[in-house]
Amino acid sequence: MKPTKAALTGLLAILAALAAGHLVAAFVGLSASPYLAVGNAAIDLTPTWLKEFAVTTFGTNDKLVLLTGMAVVLVATGIAAGLASRNTPTPGTVIAVALGLLGIAAVLTRPDVGQLSVLAPLASLAAGVYVFRHLHEESTQDESRRDFLITAGLAVAAGVTGQLLGTRTDVEGSRQAIGDLTPKTKVPDLPVGADFARDGTPAFITSAKDFYRIDTALSVPRIRAEEWTLRIHGMVDRPAVLTFDEIRKRDLIEETVTLTCVSNEVGGPYISTANFIGIRIGDVLREAGVKAGADQLFSTSDDGFTAGSPLDYVLERGLIAIGMNGEPLPAEHGFPARLVVPGLYGYVSATKWVTDLNVTTFAKEQGYWIPRGWAARAPIKTMSRIDRPKGLSKVSGRTVVAGTAWAQPKGVAKVEVRADGGPWQEAELGADVSDSTWRMWRLELDLKPGSHTVECRATDKTGYTQDQARLDPIPDGATGWHSISFTVQ
Numbered sequence: 094m095k096p097t098k099a100a101l102t103g104l105l106a107i108l109a110a111l112a113a114g115h116l117v118a119a120f121v122g123l124s125a126s127p128y129l130a131v132g133n134a135a136i137d138l139t140p141t142w143l144k145e146f147a148v149t150t151f152g153t154n155d156k157l158v159l160l161t162g163m164a165v166v167l168v169a170t171g172i173a174a175g176l177a178s179r180n181t182p183t184p185g186t187v188i189a190v191a192l193g194l195l196g197i198a199a200v201l202t203r204p205d206v207g208q209l210s211v212l213a214p215l216a217s218l219a220a221g222v223y224v225f226r227h228l229h230e231e232s233t234q235d236e237s238r239r240d241f242l243i244t245a246g247l248a249v250a251a252g253v254t255g256q257l258l259g260t261r262t263d264v265e266g267s268r269q270a271i272g273d274l275t276p277k278t279k280v281p282d283l284p285v286g287a288d289f290a291r292d293g294t295p296a297f298i299t300s301a302k303d304f305y306r307i308d309t310a311l312s313v314p315r316i317r318a319e320e321w322t323l324r325i326h327g328m329v330d331r332p333a334v335l336t337f338d339e340i341r342k343r344d345l346i347e348e349t350v351t352l353t354c355v356s357n358e359v360g361g362p363y364i365s366t367a368n369f370i371g372i373r374i375g376d377v378l379r380e381a382g383v384k385a386g387a388d389q390l391f392s393t394s395d396d397g398f399t400a401g402s403p404l405d406y407v408l409e410r411g412l413i414a415i416g417m418n419g420e421p422l423p424a425e426h427g428f429p430a431r432l433v434v435p436g437l438y439g440y441v442s443a444t445k446w447v448t449d450l451n452v453t454t455f456a457k458e459q460g461y462w463i464p465r466g467w468a469a470r471a472p473i474k475t476m477s478r479i480d481r482p483k484g485l486s487k488v489s490g491r492t493v494v495a496g497t498a499w500a501q502p503k504g505v506a507k508v509e510v511r512a513d514g515g516p517w518q519e520a521e522l523g524a525d526v527s528d529s530t531w532r533m534w535r536l537e538l539d540l541k542p543g544s545h546t547v548e549c550r551a552t553d554k555t556g557y558t559q560d561q562a563r564l565d566p567i568p569d570g571a572t573g574w575h576s577i578s579f580t581v582q
């Protein structure tokens with residue numbers, strides 16, 4: 094067989110296998126699609142050092158990089174399998190079976206798939222083996238071109254149909270039907286002088302489209318509010334199940350909260366603020382009656398992610414949020430409901446697509462990131478960031494230095510700036526909105542032409558000044574003073 098034909102045989106078999114699995118997955122749950130299941134399993138199995146590297150190098154594009162990398166590996170495997178089978182179809186068949194088994198293994202380890210889900214990777218295995226052997230046989234004849242084209246066409250059609258059917262759950266329709274959420278207690282209008290966006294900081298309230306997004310989900314869980322429930326159980330006297338409607342009918346409160354990701358390097362971008370609308374987890378838990386000895390609220394999402402939050406934080410300030418900036422939560426940020434606990438990094442508190450609240454102990458349950466090397470308890474550290482000037486930029490005229498500082502739930506009391514290791518100068522602070530939010534700051538400096546370095550440090554309302562020692566994000570959040578070098582013209 095000619096090498097091009099051989100390579101194409103393997104490639105088409107892989108394409109057909111993926112497409113068949115994706116199509117069947119549309120009926121048993123898209124996360125059973127072997128391609129997505131292998132990707133999600135890879136995310137869960139990625140060693141912490143590699144995950145760190147991926148986040149630092151690719152940021153929030155890490156998922157796209159993973160999926161693209163998988164595609165490249167699959168294409169290469171297909172071509173290799175085809176080329177190895179120029180004389181006999183056995184090598185390719187073995188590879189098709191092996192890939193199929195990998196898909197089955199990946200799907201079986203997924204926490205968020207039903208019992209029928211194994212049908213999807215089985216379909217992949219069958220399609221891969223069948224298409225490979227069929228094309229291999231045809232390749233020995235001259236008419237094979239037609240078969241190749243038909244196979245490619247069918248595979249693309251099956252894949253696209255699977256994608257369309259698999260995402261048919263009408264989440265947008267469900268969101269629209271809810272309409273605007275009007276809380277009983279609204280946050281007051283943003284005080285004048287809280288927002289320093291004109292000085293180069295982010296807007297005080299982050300729009301949904303600019304809100305940072307961090308999660309382990311390759312495909313956003315699609316849950317309609319009508320079908321969603323939240324189970325409350327564990328060390329409680331009266332376990333309960335809440336529906337979306339029941340939450341909505343309660344007195345909704347609105348609170349401005351800054352969410353922060355533990356993965357931020359010093360100066361990192363994963364921090365955003367929104368007006369969250371919801372109910373107090375504390376109210377729900379008190380109704381259920383928390384038993385003595387419990388110290389952790391263990392929350393689970395529809396896609397199997399888990400987070401463990403200290404119960405005292407949760408009882409005092411935690412929210413079950415169903416809205417963000419006046420609207421139902423966007424799908425990527427947890428629709429229909431998520432947790433928001435001011436003062437805790439997202440990975441130990443902010444479970445999106447939350448479906449289960451288990452009142453338990455730290456001794457008994459470990460959240461998703463804990464066995465992967467991150468701390469079980471992770472209160473947010475007092476930190477600050479320079480947003481202007483940008484690193485290595487050229488500044489003309491007087492130099493405006495501006496940025497953000499945060500210390501949820503303590504609140505920011507002071508931010509200081511120094512240039513070139515000189516004396517610290519106090520920055521002007523934005524109006525204080527809440528101890529659960531960030532605070533903007535700015536300072537004008539009179540700097541001579543040439544290159545300069547500025548640093549900043551925040552002090553919270555307990556009098557604690559942010560640590561100078563440079564620590565990595567892992568295990569419980571980075572520390573160090575952010576510094577920016579630039580040139581004054």
Ligand SMILES: Nc1nc2c(c(=O)[nH]1)N[C@H]1C(S)=C(S)[C@@H](COP(=O)(O)O)O[C@H]1N2
Pocket residue numbers: 304305306307308309310352353354355394395396398425426427438439440442443444445446
């Ligand atoms: N279901 C689920 N919820 C999750 C996560 C996740 O991976 N899956 N990541 C957490 C982390 S690490 C952070 S920082 C916040 C980010 O929330 P956002 O994407 O709405 O900004 O969500 C938290 N909730």
Ligand SMILES: [Mo]
Pocket residue numbers: 307353354355356438439440
């Ligand atoms: Mo995070």
